[in-house]
Amino acid sequence: MIVITTPTGQIGSRVLDVLLDGAPTHGEQLRVIVRDPDKLPDxxxxxxxxxxxxxxDAEVVDRAFAGADAVFWLAPPDPRASSLDAVYRDFTCPAAKALTAHGVGHVVGVSALGRGTAVADRAGHVTASLDMDDLIADTGVAFRALANPSFMDNLLWQVASIRDHGVFTGTAAADRRAPLAAVQDIAETxxxxxxxxxxxxxxxxxxxGPEDLSGNDMARIMSDVLGRPVRYERQSLGELRAQFAGRGMSDALVQGYIAMMRAKDEGLDNGVGRTPETGSPTTFREWCAQVLMPAVRA
Structure with a gap:
């Protein structure tokens, strides 16, 4: 039996879809943990x-992990949490105990790049995520942390700006190249x-992903695929801070995002070399054609 957390989320829903699509072949029983079952498709x-x-919740994971062979683990966002530890390590503590109590054999978790880099201990959300990974690893379970860069799919938050103004923003230097991954590739891994x-x-x-790209590289590819000019504008960390705070996010989480983005601009995502094993297949051009363009047209 495989247990899937966040089955209605950005990655968890895709993990569940891929497992369901292959169910006739693999024959695994699937169990999901979800706050609101009505959000699952019929x-x-x-x-x-x-x-x-x-x-x-300790009682929930105790029920969910009974009889489980493997778990897909993702700590969900909590924009009003009092600390990063509350989002990652504290949230995961009950699950770590349940993994041991039920003898779960394997866990696959969603994490981030950066371990071993000079900025890993001051990278906000990434630092807290790596600490969560250590907590799971210390249970003795066989564990693989998916070490991810920024997601291509995060650009969907800027569809309106891309469509109406031909602009998308980020905090990295316009010519700084870094890896990008498609959420679908993360789910399939x-x-x-x-x-x-x-x-x-x-x-x-x-x-x-298959290549490192800068903001300017992404703008050129978007322009080609969408058939209209798109440009990248660098946003200051102060502007990003105000944007997050304006959404009602707690100060601790805002600080965590600022630290993470600063660390990314200092090489957080560039510590691992791309090989056939670490690269994933979806190019940014393919993602723009398959995901971004339909969203912009909608």
Missing amino acids: AVRTRVDIVTGSHG AVGLLLDRTWTGVGEVPVL
Whole structure:
């Protein structure tokens, strides 16, 4: 049995979809932990075992992990949390105890690039995520952390600006190249690990995409695919801070995002070399054609 957390989220929903699509072949029983089962599509609810509640709740994970062979783990965002530890390590503590209590064999978690770099200890959300990984690893479970860069799909938050003004923003220097990954590739990497389970020990699995790109590179590709001019504008960290604060995000989380983006501009995502094993297939051009263009046209 495989347990999927965040089954209605950006990555978790895709993990669940891929597992359901392959169900006739792999024959795995699937269980999801979800706060609101009504958010699951009707066709999904009839094909999975549902445990209702938060996977940060001890009683919920105790029920969900009973009889589980593998778990897909993702700590969900909490924009009003009092600290980064509350979002990552504290949220995960009940699950770590339940993994041990139920003898779960394998866990695949969503994490970030940066371990071993000079900025890993001052990278906000990434630092807290790496600490969460250590907590899971210390349980003795076979664990793989998906070490991800920024997501291509995060650009969907800027669809209106791209469509109406031909502009997207970021905090990195316009010519600074870094890896980007498509969420679908991250999900498919997770599914491969969840179904294999011949692996042992603890490690990271980088998902780097096929190439490093700068903001200017992305603007050129978007312009080509969309058939209209798109440009990149660098946003200051102060502007980003005000933007997050204006959404009602807690000060601790705002500070965490600022530290993370500063660390990315200092090389946080550039510490792992791309190889056939660490690269993922979807190019930014393909993603723009398959995901961004339909969103802009809608």
